[in-house]
Amino acid sequence: MTRSSLLPSDAHVRANGSGPRRDRASVQFEAVTKRFDDGTEALRAVSFSVLPGEFVALVGPSGCGKSTLLRLASGLATPTTGTVDVQAAPVGYVFQDATLLPWRTVLRNVELLGQLHGVPKEERRRNALAAISTVGLSGFEAKYPRALSGGMKMRASLARALTLSPQVFLFDEPFGALDEITRQRLNDELLQLFQDRGFAALFVTHSVPEAVFLATRVLVMSGRPGAVIADIAVPFGYPRPPQLRYSAAFASLAGQIGGALQEGHS
Protein backbone atom coordinates (compact mmCIF):
# COMPACT_ATOMS: atom_id res chain seq x y z
CA MET A 1 0.00 0.00 0.00
CA THR A 2 2.99 2.31 0.29
CA ARG A 3 3.92 2.15 -3.39
CA SER A 4 1.15 4.45 -4.43
CA SER A 5 2.41 6.55 -7.29
CA LEU A 6 2.03 10.28 -6.96
CA LEU A 7 2.16 11.08 -10.64
CA PRO A 8 -1.16 11.13 -12.46
CA SER A 9 0.69 10.25 -15.66
CA ASP A 10 1.20 6.80 -14.19
CA ALA A 11 -2.51 6.19 -14.40
CA HIS A 12 -3.53 3.99 -17.25
CA VAL A 13 -5.66 1.00 -18.07
CA ARG A 14 -4.35 -1.84 -20.15
CA ALA A 15 -7.19 -3.89 -21.49
CA ASN A 16 -5.07 -6.75 -22.73
CA GLY A 17 -1.85 -5.78 -21.04
CA SER A 18 0.43 -8.52 -19.82
CA GLY A 19 3.10 -7.33 -17.45
CA PRO A 20 5.74 -10.00 -16.85
CA ARG A 21 4.95 -10.32 -13.15
CA ARG A 22 1.20 -10.44 -13.33
CA ASP A 23 0.19 -12.37 -16.43
CA ARG A 24 -1.48 -14.87 -14.13
CA ALA A 25 -4.10 -12.53 -12.73
CA SER A 26 -7.41 -11.94 -14.53
CA VAL A 27 -7.92 -8.65 -12.75
CA GLN A 28 -5.09 -6.75 -11.13
CA PHE A 29 -5.39 -3.51 -9.17
CA GLU A 30 -2.14 -1.92 -8.06
CA ALA A 31 -2.08 1.06 -5.73
CA VAL A 32 -5.20 2.45 -7.37
CA THR A 33 -6.45 5.81 -6.20
CA LYS A 34 -9.50 7.51 -7.65
CA ARG A 35 -10.30 11.14 -7.02
CA PHE A 36 -13.30 12.75 -8.71
CA ASP A 37 -13.28 16.16 -10.34
CA ASP A 38 -14.99 17.67 -7.31
CA GLY A 39 -12.08 16.55 -5.14
CA THR A 40 -13.73 13.68 -3.26
CA GLU A 41 -11.49 10.68 -2.89
CA ALA A 42 -13.42 7.51 -3.68
CA LEU A 43 -10.61 4.95 -3.46
CA ARG A 44 -7.23 5.12 -1.77
CA ALA A 45 -4.29 2.82 -2.56
CA VAL A 46 -6.35 -0.21 -3.51
CA SER A 47 -4.34 -3.30 -4.46
CA PHE A 48 -5.68 -6.79 -5.08
CA SER A 49 -5.92 -9.39 -7.81
CA VAL A 50 -8.42 -11.91 -9.05
CA LEU A 51 -6.84 -15.09 -10.43
CA PRO A 52 -8.37 -17.07 -13.30
CA GLY A 53 -11.16 -19.28 -12.00
CA GLU A 54 -11.41 -17.29 -8.79
CA PHE A 55 -14.65 -15.81 -7.45
CA VAL A 56 -13.83 -12.72 -5.43
CA ALA A 57 -16.55 -10.91 -3.53
CA LEU A 58 -16.18 -7.32 -2.43
CA VAL A 59 -18.18 -6.14 0.57
CA GLY A 60 -18.28 -2.70 2.07
CA PRO A 61 -20.62 -0.03 3.41
CA SER A 62 -22.60 1.92 0.83
CA GLY A 63 -20.66 4.82 -0.63
CA CYS A 64 -17.29 3.13 -0.09
CA GLY A 65 -16.46 3.16 -3.78
CA LYS A 66 -17.39 -0.44 -4.66
CA SER A 67 -19.16 0.59 -7.84
CA THR A 68 -16.34 3.00 -8.72
CA LEU A 69 -13.95 0.08 -8.41
CA LEU A 70 -15.97 -1.94 -10.92
CA ARG A 71 -16.16 1.01 -13.29
CA LEU A 72 -12.37 1.15 -13.16
CA ALA A 73 -12.09 -2.58 -13.81
CA SER A 74 -14.39 -2.34 -16.84
CA GLY A 75 -12.70 0.70 -18.32
CA LEU A 76 -15.76 2.94 -17.85
CA ALA A 77 -13.51 5.11 -15.66
CA THR A 78 -9.77 5.59 -15.37
CA PRO A 79 -7.76 5.64 -12.13
CA THR A 80 -6.23 8.89 -10.88
CA THR A 81 -3.05 7.05 -9.93
CA GLY A 82 -2.05 3.39 -10.00
CA THR A 83 -2.79 0.73 -12.62
CA VAL A 84 -5.70 -1.51 -13.47
CA ASP A 85 -5.09 -4.59 -15.60
CA VAL A 86 -7.84 -6.80 -16.95
CA GLN A 87 -6.75 -9.87 -18.89
CA ALA A 88 -9.81 -10.31 -21.02
CA ALA A 89 -11.83 -8.45 -23.58
CA PRO A 90 -14.71 -8.29 -23.65
CA VAL A 91 -15.50 -8.48 -19.96
CA GLY A 92 -18.98 -9.47 -18.85
CA TYR A 93 -20.60 -6.68 -16.87
CA VAL A 94 -23.80 -7.21 -14.93
CA PHE A 95 -25.24 -3.95 -13.66
CA GLN A 96 -27.13 -3.11 -10.51
CA ASP A 97 -30.24 -2.60 -12.64
CA ALA A 98 -31.09 -5.04 -15.38
CA THR A 99 -30.51 -2.24 -17.97
CA LEU A 100 -32.70 -3.94 -20.56
CA LEU A 101 -33.91 -1.88 -23.52
CA PRO A 102 -37.67 -1.55 -22.90
CA TRP A 103 -38.48 -1.48 -26.63
CA ARG A 104 -36.82 -4.81 -27.29
CA THR A 105 -38.13 -8.26 -26.49
CA VAL A 106 -36.11 -10.55 -24.23
CA LEU A 107 -34.61 -12.29 -27.25
CA ARG A 108 -33.60 -9.05 -28.95
CA ASN A 109 -32.21 -7.70 -25.67
CA VAL A 110 -30.03 -10.78 -25.24
CA GLU A 111 -28.92 -10.44 -28.86
CA LEU A 112 -27.88 -6.81 -28.36
CA LEU A 113 -24.20 -7.29 -27.52
CA GLY A 114 -23.65 -9.65 -30.45
CA GLN A 115 -25.35 -7.12 -32.69
CA LEU A 116 -23.18 -4.26 -31.42
CA HIS A 117 -20.07 -6.38 -31.99
CA GLY A 118 -21.11 -7.30 -35.52
CA VAL A 119 -21.71 -11.02 -34.88
CA PRO A 120 -23.59 -12.51 -37.87
CA LYS A 121 -27.33 -12.70 -37.37
CA GLU A 122 -27.77 -16.47 -37.20
CA GLU A 123 -24.85 -16.98 -34.87
CA ARG A 124 -25.97 -14.30 -32.45
CA ARG A 125 -29.50 -15.66 -32.43
CA ARG A 126 -28.18 -19.13 -31.66
CA ASN A 127 -26.01 -17.73 -28.84
CA ALA A 128 -28.92 -15.73 -27.45
CA LEU A 129 -31.30 -18.68 -27.41
CA ALA A 130 -28.67 -20.83 -25.70
CA ALA A 131 -28.03 -18.15 -23.07
CA ILE A 132 -31.77 -17.67 -22.48
CA SER A 133 -32.16 -21.37 -21.90
CA THR A 134 -29.13 -21.38 -19.56
CA VAL A 135 -30.71 -18.80 -17.26
CA GLY A 136 -34.09 -20.56 -17.38
CA LEU A 137 -35.99 -17.96 -19.40
CA SER A 138 -37.05 -20.22 -22.26
CA GLY A 139 -40.61 -19.42 -23.26
CA PHE A 140 -40.18 -15.72 -22.46
CA GLU A 141 -38.21 -14.80 -25.59
CA ALA A 142 -41.02 -12.68 -27.07
CA LYS A 143 -41.90 -10.83 -23.85
CA TYR A 144 -41.06 -7.19 -23.28
CA PRO A 145 -39.15 -6.27 -20.10
CA ARG A 146 -42.20 -4.55 -18.59
CA ALA A 147 -43.91 -7.95 -18.45
CA LEU A 148 -41.08 -9.51 -16.41
CA SER A 149 -40.54 -9.68 -12.66
CA GLY A 150 -37.37 -8.24 -11.12
CA GLY A 151 -35.74 -11.67 -10.92
CA MET A 152 -36.58 -12.47 -14.53
CA LYS A 153 -35.16 -9.13 -15.67
CA MET A 154 -31.90 -9.96 -13.88
CA ARG A 155 -31.87 -13.38 -15.57
CA ALA A 156 -32.26 -11.71 -18.96
CA SER A 157 -29.46 -9.31 -18.08
CA LEU A 158 -27.25 -12.25 -17.09
CA ALA A 159 -28.10 -14.06 -20.32
CA ARG A 160 -27.10 -10.97 -22.28
CA ALA A 161 -23.69 -10.90 -20.55
CA LEU A 162 -23.21 -14.63 -21.22
CA THR A 163 -23.62 -14.32 -25.00
CA LEU A 164 -20.07 -13.05 -25.49
CA SER A 165 -18.63 -15.91 -23.32
CA PRO A 166 -16.41 -13.57 -21.33
CA GLN A 167 -13.56 -14.98 -19.25
CA VAL A 168 -13.95 -12.24 -16.67
CA PHE A 169 -17.26 -11.22 -15.10
CA LEU A 170 -17.89 -8.06 -13.13
CA PHE A 171 -21.04 -7.97 -10.99
CA ASP A 172 -22.27 -4.71 -9.48
CA GLU A 173 -24.73 -5.74 -6.72
CA PRO A 174 -26.86 -7.47 -9.34
CA PHE A 175 -29.29 -9.07 -6.91
CA GLY A 176 -29.46 -6.21 -4.38
CA ALA A 177 -33.00 -5.21 -5.28
CA LEU A 178 -34.49 -8.71 -5.23
CA ASP A 179 -36.35 -10.49 -2.46
CA GLU A 180 -34.38 -12.97 -0.36
CA ILE A 181 -35.84 -16.13 -1.92
CA THR A 182 -35.20 -15.00 -5.48
CA ARG A 183 -31.75 -13.82 -4.53
CA GLN A 184 -30.81 -17.19 -3.04
CA ARG A 185 -32.09 -19.07 -6.06
CA LEU A 186 -30.13 -16.82 -8.41
CA ASN A 187 -27.04 -17.27 -6.21
CA ASP A 188 -27.36 -21.05 -6.55
CA GLU A 189 -27.72 -20.77 -10.31
CA LEU A 190 -24.84 -18.31 -10.61
CA LEU A 191 -22.55 -20.77 -8.81
CA GLN A 192 -23.66 -23.51 -11.19
CA LEU A 193 -22.72 -21.24 -14.11
CA PHE A 194 -19.40 -20.40 -12.44
CA GLN A 195 -18.56 -24.11 -12.17
CA ASP A 196 -19.63 -24.86 -15.74
CA ARG A 197 -17.88 -21.95 -17.40
CA GLY A 198 -14.86 -21.43 -15.18
CA PHE A 199 -14.73 -17.64 -15.55
CA ALA A 200 -13.11 -15.29 -13.07
CA ALA A 201 -15.58 -13.14 -11.16
CA LEU A 202 -15.43 -9.92 -9.20
CA PHE A 203 -18.72 -9.59 -7.35
CA VAL A 204 -19.67 -6.43 -5.46
CA THR A 205 -22.35 -6.76 -2.80
CA HIS A 206 -23.38 -5.28 0.54
CA SER A 207 -24.68 -8.63 1.78
CA VAL A 208 -22.12 -10.57 3.84
CA PRO A 209 -23.98 -13.93 3.56
CA GLU A 210 -24.20 -13.55 -0.21
CA ALA A 211 -20.46 -12.85 -0.38
CA VAL A 212 -19.59 -15.86 1.78
CA PHE A 213 -21.90 -18.17 -0.12
CA LEU A 214 -20.53 -17.27 -3.55
CA ALA A 215 -16.89 -16.43 -3.18
CA THR A 216 -13.58 -18.17 -2.92
CA ARG A 217 -12.25 -15.00 -1.33
CA VAL A 218 -13.95 -12.02 0.32
CA LEU A 219 -12.40 -8.56 0.30
CA VAL A 220 -13.66 -6.13 2.93
CA MET A 221 -13.59 -2.42 2.20
CA SER A 222 -13.54 0.52 4.58
CA GLY A 223 -15.78 3.56 4.33
CA ARG A 224 -14.89 6.44 2.04
CA PRO A 225 -12.22 6.76 0.82
CA GLY A 226 -12.47 3.02 0.13
CA ALA A 227 -9.53 0.78 0.84
CA VAL A 228 -9.23 -3.00 1.15
CA ILE A 229 -8.88 -3.68 4.89
CA ALA A 230 -9.29 -7.46 4.98
CA ASP A 231 -8.79 -10.35 2.58
CA ILE A 232 -10.52 -13.46 3.88
CA ALA A 233 -10.38 -16.85 2.16
CA VAL A 234 -13.58 -18.91 2.12
CA PRO A 235 -12.66 -22.55 2.83
CA PHE A 236 -15.79 -24.18 1.34
CA GLY A 237 -15.38 -26.07 -1.94
CA TYR A 238 -17.78 -26.22 -4.89
CA PRO A 239 -20.50 -27.27 -5.47
CA ARG A 240 -22.03 -25.56 -2.47
CA PRO A 241 -25.37 -26.94 -1.34
CA PRO A 242 -28.03 -24.34 -0.45
CA GLN A 243 -28.09 -25.65 3.14
CA LEU A 244 -24.51 -24.44 3.56
CA ARG A 245 -26.02 -21.05 4.43
CA TYR A 246 -27.37 -22.46 7.69
CA SER A 247 -24.22 -24.27 8.88
CA ALA A 248 -22.20 -23.21 11.90
CA ALA A 249 -18.99 -22.80 9.89
CA PHE A 250 -20.82 -20.45 7.52
CA ALA A 251 -22.21 -18.39 10.38
CA SER A 252 -18.84 -18.05 12.06
CA LEU A 253 -17.14 -16.94 8.85
CA ALA A 254 -19.92 -14.44 8.16
CA GLY A 255 -19.49 -13.19 11.72
CA GLN A 256 -15.76 -12.71 11.19
CA ILE A 257 -16.37 -10.71 8.02
CA GLY A 258 -19.13 -8.71 9.66
CA GLY A 259 -16.66 -7.85 12.45
CA ALA A 260 -14.07 -6.66 9.92
CA LEU A 261 -16.73 -4.50 8.27
CA GLN A 262 -17.68 -2.89 11.59
CA GLU A 263 -14.03 -2.15 12.34
CA GLY A 264 -13.54 -0.45 8.99
CA HIS A 265 -16.64 1.63 9.47
CA SER A 266 -15.84 3.11 12.88
Added chain:
Amino acid sequence: MSLVPDTIDLELGTATGVTDPAPKALRRRSTRRVVGPPLFVLALILVLWYAVSYLLLTPGRRFLLPPPQSVVAGGFLTWSNFGQILTSLGFTARTAVLGFFLATIIGMSLAVVMSQAKWVERALYPYAVVLQTIPILAIVPLIGFAFGFNFGSRVLVCVLIALFPITTNTLFGLLSVDDGLHDLFTLQGVGRHRRLWSLQLPAALPNIFTGLRISAGLSVIGAVVGDFFFQQGQPGLGQLINLYRAQLEPDPLYAAVIMASLLGIFAFVLVGFISQRVIGAWHESARTADRSNSVTKNRNH
Protein backbone atom coordinates in the same frame (compact mmCIF):
# COMPACT_ATOMS: atom_id res chain seq x y z
CA MET B 1 -18.50 -1.91 -37.66
CA SER B 2 -20.49 0.01 -40.22
CA LEU B 3 -21.82 3.40 -39.31
CA VAL B 4 -25.23 2.67 -40.70
CA PRO B 5 -27.12 0.26 -38.47
CA ASP B 6 -28.42 -2.88 -40.15
CA THR B 7 -31.70 -2.63 -38.33
CA ILE B 8 -33.44 0.44 -37.09
CA ASP B 9 -34.77 -0.31 -33.71
CA LEU B 10 -38.49 -0.19 -34.32
CA GLU B 11 -40.61 -3.23 -34.18
CA LEU B 12 -43.68 -1.98 -35.92
CA GLY B 13 -45.06 -5.42 -36.53
CA THR B 14 -44.91 -6.76 -33.03
CA ALA B 15 -46.83 -3.91 -31.46
CA THR B 16 -49.96 -5.13 -33.18
CA GLY B 17 -49.51 -8.47 -31.47
CA VAL B 18 -50.93 -7.03 -28.29
CA THR B 19 -54.62 -7.64 -28.48
CA ASP B 20 -57.20 -7.35 -25.79
CA PRO B 21 -58.53 -10.80 -25.01
CA ALA B 22 -61.43 -9.39 -22.98
CA PRO B 23 -64.77 -11.10 -23.62
CA LYS B 24 -67.36 -9.27 -25.70
CA ALA B 25 -69.71 -8.34 -22.87
CA LEU B 26 -66.88 -6.80 -20.90
CA ARG B 27 -65.68 -4.88 -23.91
CA ARG B 28 -69.16 -3.55 -24.61
CA ARG B 29 -69.38 -2.37 -21.01
CA SER B 30 -65.99 -0.66 -21.24
CA THR B 31 -66.99 0.98 -24.54
CA ARG B 32 -69.97 2.48 -22.75
CA ARG B 33 -67.63 3.74 -20.06
CA VAL B 34 -65.34 5.33 -22.61
CA VAL B 35 -68.02 6.92 -24.76
CA GLY B 36 -70.55 7.72 -22.02
CA PRO B 37 -68.87 10.56 -20.10
CA PRO B 38 -67.95 12.69 -23.13
CA LEU B 39 -71.49 12.24 -24.53
CA PHE B 40 -72.87 13.47 -21.24
CA VAL B 41 -70.69 16.58 -21.43
CA LEU B 42 -71.78 17.10 -25.05
CA ALA B 43 -75.41 17.09 -23.89
CA LEU B 44 -74.55 19.67 -21.24
CA ILE B 45 -72.87 21.86 -23.85
CA LEU B 46 -75.95 21.68 -26.09
CA VAL B 47 -78.22 22.64 -23.21
CA LEU B 48 -75.98 25.60 -22.44
CA TRP B 49 -75.89 26.55 -26.13
CA TYR B 50 -79.71 26.60 -26.32
CA ALA B 51 -79.89 28.57 -23.11
CA VAL B 52 -77.55 31.26 -24.42
CA SER B 53 -79.29 31.42 -27.82
CA TYR B 54 -82.85 31.62 -26.57
CA LEU B 55 -82.65 33.02 -23.05
CA LEU B 56 -79.64 35.30 -23.06
CA LEU B 57 -79.70 36.74 -26.56
CA THR B 58 -82.57 38.88 -27.82
CA PRO B 59 -83.78 37.91 -31.33
CA GLY B 60 -81.92 40.92 -32.71
CA ARG B 61 -78.63 39.71 -31.32
CA ARG B 62 -79.19 35.98 -31.88
CA PHE B 63 -76.79 36.01 -34.84
CA LEU B 64 -73.96 35.99 -32.26
CA LEU B 65 -74.85 32.41 -31.39
CA PRO B 66 -77.60 30.89 -33.50
CA PRO B 67 -79.19 27.78 -31.94
CA PRO B 68 -77.75 24.38 -32.91
CA GLN B 69 -80.56 23.34 -35.27
CA SER B 70 -80.12 26.59 -37.19
CA VAL B 71 -76.35 25.91 -37.56
CA VAL B 72 -77.09 22.36 -38.71
CA ALA B 73 -79.69 23.52 -41.21
CA GLY B 74 -77.81 26.55 -42.56
CA GLY B 75 -74.27 25.20 -42.25
CA PHE B 76 -74.34 21.44 -42.70
CA LEU B 77 -77.56 20.74 -44.61
CA THR B 78 -77.41 23.63 -47.07
CA TRP B 79 -75.18 22.12 -49.74
CA SER B 80 -74.10 25.42 -51.27
CA ASN B 81 -72.53 26.24 -47.91
CA PHE B 82 -71.38 22.81 -46.80
CA GLY B 83 -69.84 21.94 -50.17
CA GLN B 84 -67.83 25.14 -49.96
CA ILE B 85 -66.78 24.29 -46.41
CA LEU B 86 -65.64 20.80 -47.42
CA THR B 87 -63.59 22.11 -50.34
CA SER B 88 -61.90 24.66 -48.09
CA LEU B 89 -61.38 22.00 -45.45
CA GLY B 90 -59.46 19.98 -48.06
CA PHE B 91 -57.15 22.92 -48.82
CA THR B 92 -56.61 23.61 -45.13
CA ALA B 93 -55.90 19.95 -44.46
CA ARG B 94 -53.34 19.92 -47.26
CA THR B 95 -51.57 22.95 -45.78
CA ALA B 96 -51.67 21.43 -42.29
CA VAL B 97 -50.34 18.04 -43.42
CA LEU B 98 -47.44 19.56 -45.36
CA GLY B 99 -46.67 21.97 -42.50
CA PHE B 100 -46.79 19.16 -39.96
CA PHE B 101 -44.57 16.98 -42.11
CA LEU B 102 -41.95 19.72 -42.52
CA ALA B 103 -42.14 20.66 -38.84
CA THR B 104 -41.53 17.01 -37.92
CA ILE B 105 -38.46 16.71 -40.12
CA ILE B 106 -36.99 20.09 -39.18
CA GLY B 107 -37.94 19.78 -35.50
CA MET B 108 -36.45 16.32 -35.06
CA SER B 109 -33.31 17.20 -37.01
CA LEU B 110 -32.79 20.26 -34.81
CA ALA B 111 -33.19 18.11 -31.70
CA VAL B 112 -30.74 15.49 -32.97
CA VAL B 113 -28.16 18.16 -33.79
CA MET B 114 -28.62 19.79 -30.38
CA SER B 115 -28.31 16.43 -28.63
CA GLN B 116 -24.90 15.79 -30.14
CA ALA B 117 -23.06 18.65 -28.51
CA LYS B 118 -23.83 20.85 -25.54
CA TRP B 119 -22.53 23.96 -27.28
CA VAL B 120 -24.90 23.47 -30.23
CA GLU B 121 -27.79 23.15 -27.81
CA ARG B 122 -26.68 26.31 -26.00
CA ALA B 123 -26.39 28.14 -29.31
CA LEU B 124 -29.75 27.12 -30.79
CA TYR B 125 -32.15 26.49 -27.92
CA PRO B 126 -32.69 30.15 -26.95
CA TYR B 127 -33.85 30.89 -30.48
CA ALA B 128 -36.24 27.98 -30.43
CA VAL B 129 -37.74 29.56 -27.31
CA VAL B 130 -37.82 32.99 -28.97
CA LEU B 131 -39.64 31.45 -31.91
CA GLN B 132 -42.23 30.07 -29.55
CA THR B 133 -42.73 33.27 -27.55
CA ILE B 134 -43.12 35.67 -30.47
CA PRO B 135 -46.83 36.31 -30.89
CA ILE B 136 -47.35 34.53 -34.15
CA LEU B 137 -50.26 36.76 -35.15
CA ALA B 138 -47.91 39.75 -35.12
CA ILE B 139 -45.47 38.27 -37.62
CA VAL B 140 -47.94 36.52 -39.89
CA PRO B 141 -48.57 39.71 -41.96
CA LEU B 142 -44.81 40.23 -42.23
CA ILE B 143 -44.41 36.69 -43.53
CA GLY B 144 -47.00 37.60 -46.16
CA PHE B 145 -45.03 40.66 -47.28
CA ALA B 146 -41.79 38.71 -47.35
CA PHE B 147 -42.89 35.45 -48.97
CA GLY B 148 -46.12 36.30 -50.74
CA PHE B 149 -49.71 35.74 -49.71
CA ASN B 150 -50.15 32.19 -50.95
CA PHE B 151 -49.65 28.51 -50.20
CA GLY B 152 -45.95 28.69 -49.27
CA SER B 153 -46.55 31.31 -46.61
CA ARG B 154 -49.46 29.35 -45.14
CA VAL B 155 -47.23 26.30 -44.77
CA LEU B 156 -44.50 28.44 -43.23
CA VAL B 157 -46.91 29.73 -40.54
CA CYS B 158 -47.85 26.10 -39.86
CA VAL B 159 -44.23 25.08 -39.44
CA LEU B 160 -43.46 28.03 -37.16
CA ILE B 161 -46.34 27.13 -34.87
CA ALA B 162 -45.82 23.36 -34.86
CA LEU B 163 -42.03 23.24 -34.61
CA PHE B 164 -41.33 23.93 -30.94
CA PRO B 165 -43.16 21.04 -29.24
CA ILE B 166 -41.51 18.55 -31.56
CA THR B 167 -38.02 19.95 -30.98
CA THR B 168 -38.28 20.23 -27.20
CA ASN B 169 -39.90 16.86 -26.65
CA THR B 170 -37.49 15.05 -28.95
CA LEU B 171 -34.51 16.76 -27.36
CA PHE B 172 -35.76 15.92 -23.88
CA GLY B 173 -36.18 12.28 -24.89
CA LEU B 174 -32.74 12.03 -26.49
CA LEU B 175 -31.05 13.53 -23.43
CA SER B 176 -32.87 11.64 -20.71
CA VAL B 177 -31.70 8.15 -21.61
CA ASP B 178 -30.83 6.17 -18.50
CA ASP B 179 -27.11 6.35 -17.53
CA GLY B 180 -26.95 2.59 -17.09
CA LEU B 181 -28.02 2.06 -20.70
CA HIS B 182 -25.37 4.55 -21.84
CA ASP B 183 -22.75 2.60 -19.83
CA LEU B 184 -23.91 -0.61 -21.46
CA PHE B 185 -23.30 0.86 -24.90
CA THR B 186 -20.02 2.50 -23.86
CA LEU B 187 -18.70 -0.87 -22.66
CA GLN B 188 -19.21 -2.27 -26.15
CA GLY B 189 -17.18 0.57 -27.67
CA VAL B 190 -20.15 1.91 -29.61
CA GLY B 191 -19.83 5.08 -31.72
CA ARG B 192 -22.25 8.00 -31.63
CA HIS B 193 -24.16 6.96 -34.76
CA ARG B 194 -24.93 3.59 -33.35
CA ARG B 195 -25.76 5.08 -29.96
CA LEU B 196 -28.16 7.53 -31.59
CA TRP B 197 -29.95 4.94 -33.73
CA SER B 198 -30.04 1.96 -31.41
CA LEU B 199 -30.35 3.71 -28.06
CA GLN B 200 -31.32 7.37 -28.01
CA LEU B 201 -33.92 7.55 -30.78
CA PRO B 202 -35.90 4.47 -29.71
CA ALA B 203 -35.71 5.62 -26.09
CA ALA B 204 -37.03 9.03 -27.13
CA LEU B 205 -40.00 7.66 -29.09
CA PRO B 206 -42.57 8.19 -26.30
CA ASN B 207 -41.47 11.84 -26.00
CA ILE B 208 -41.38 12.27 -29.76
CA PHE B 209 -44.98 11.09 -30.01
CA THR B 210 -46.02 13.46 -27.23
CA GLY B 211 -44.55 16.31 -29.27
CA LEU B 212 -46.13 15.07 -32.50
CA ARG B 213 -49.55 14.85 -30.89
CA ILE B 214 -49.40 18.45 -29.68
CA SER B 215 -48.03 19.67 -32.99
CA ALA B 216 -50.63 17.83 -35.07
CA GLY B 217 -53.35 20.00 -33.52
CA LEU B 218 -51.16 23.11 -33.71
CA SER B 219 -50.51 22.72 -37.43
CA VAL B 220 -54.27 22.75 -38.09
CA ILE B 221 -54.47 25.99 -36.12
CA GLY B 222 -51.48 27.29 -38.08
CA ALA B 223 -53.16 26.44 -41.38
CA VAL B 224 -56.37 28.27 -40.42
CA VAL B 225 -54.54 31.30 -39.01
CA GLY B 226 -52.30 31.61 -42.07
CA ASP B 227 -55.32 31.35 -44.28
CA PHE B 228 -57.02 34.11 -42.35
CA PHE B 229 -54.33 36.56 -43.38
CA PHE B 230 -53.31 35.35 -46.83
CA GLN B 231 -56.00 36.00 -49.37
CA GLN B 232 -54.32 34.67 -52.50
CA GLY B 233 -54.43 31.11 -53.76
CA GLN B 234 -57.08 28.52 -53.05
CA PRO B 235 -59.28 29.60 -50.11
CA GLY B 236 -59.05 27.48 -46.98
CA LEU B 237 -61.23 27.49 -43.89
CA GLY B 238 -59.71 30.69 -42.53
CA GLN B 239 -60.67 32.69 -45.60
CA LEU B 240 -64.11 31.14 -45.61
CA ILE B 241 -64.67 32.02 -41.94
CA ASN B 242 -63.56 35.57 -42.76
CA LEU B 243 -66.00 35.67 -45.64
CA TYR B 244 -68.96 34.41 -43.59
CA ARG B 245 -68.12 36.96 -40.93
CA ALA B 246 -68.15 39.80 -43.46
CA GLN B 247 -71.44 38.61 -44.92
CA LEU B 248 -72.96 38.16 -41.45
CA GLU B 249 -73.79 34.49 -42.03
CA PRO B 250 -73.41 32.94 -38.60
CA ASP B 251 -74.77 29.48 -39.45
CA PRO B 252 -72.09 28.43 -41.97
CA LEU B 253 -69.55 30.35 -39.90
CA TYR B 254 -70.14 28.09 -36.89
CA ALA B 255 -70.25 25.05 -39.15
CA ALA B 256 -66.81 25.99 -40.55
CA VAL B 257 -65.41 26.50 -37.04
CA ILE B 258 -66.74 23.10 -35.98
CA MET B 259 -65.20 21.46 -39.05
CA ALA B 260 -61.83 23.11 -38.34
CA SER B 261 -61.90 21.80 -34.82
CA LEU B 262 -62.91 18.31 -36.02
CA LEU B 263 -59.89 18.36 -38.33
CA GLY B 264 -57.65 19.15 -35.36
CA ILE B 265 -59.22 16.39 -33.28
CA PHE B 266 -58.80 13.95 -36.15
CA ALA B 267 -55.11 14.83 -36.46
CA PHE B 268 -54.65 14.39 -32.70
CA VAL B 269 -56.39 11.02 -32.64
CA LEU B 270 -54.55 9.79 -35.73
CA VAL B 271 -51.15 10.50 -34.22
CA GLY B 272 -52.29 8.84 -30.98
CA PHE B 273 -53.31 5.78 -32.96
CA ILE B 274 -49.95 5.58 -34.74
CA SER B 275 -48.18 6.04 -31.42
CA GLN B 276 -50.15 3.15 -29.95
CA ARG B 277 -49.14 1.01 -32.91
CA VAL B 278 -45.45 1.83 -32.67
CA ILE B 279 -44.75 1.97 -28.94
CA GLY B 280 -47.90 0.54 -27.36
CA ALA B 281 -46.35 -2.88 -26.79
CA TRP B 282 -43.63 -1.63 -24.49
CA HIS B 283 -44.58 1.82 -23.22
CA GLU B 284 -47.27 2.81 -20.75
CA SER B 285 -48.16 6.25 -22.06
CA ALA B 286 -49.50 4.89 -25.34
CA ARG B 287 -52.03 2.75 -23.54
CA THR B 288 -54.00 5.34 -21.62
CA ALA B 289 -57.28 3.63 -22.45
CA ASP B 290 -56.09 0.46 -20.74
CA ARG B 291 -54.93 2.33 -17.72
CA SER B 292 -58.13 4.29 -17.21
CA ASN B 293 -59.93 0.98 -17.46
CA SER B 294 -58.00 -0.56 -14.63
CA VAL B 295 -58.45 2.60 -12.59
CA THR B 296 -62.23 2.43 -12.91
CA LYS B 297 -62.08 -1.26 -12.02
CA ASN B 298 -60.18 -0.43 -8.89
CA ARG B 299 -62.66 2.27 -8.02
CA ASN B 300 -65.57 -0.08 -8.33
CA HIS B 301 -64.21 -2.81 -6.12
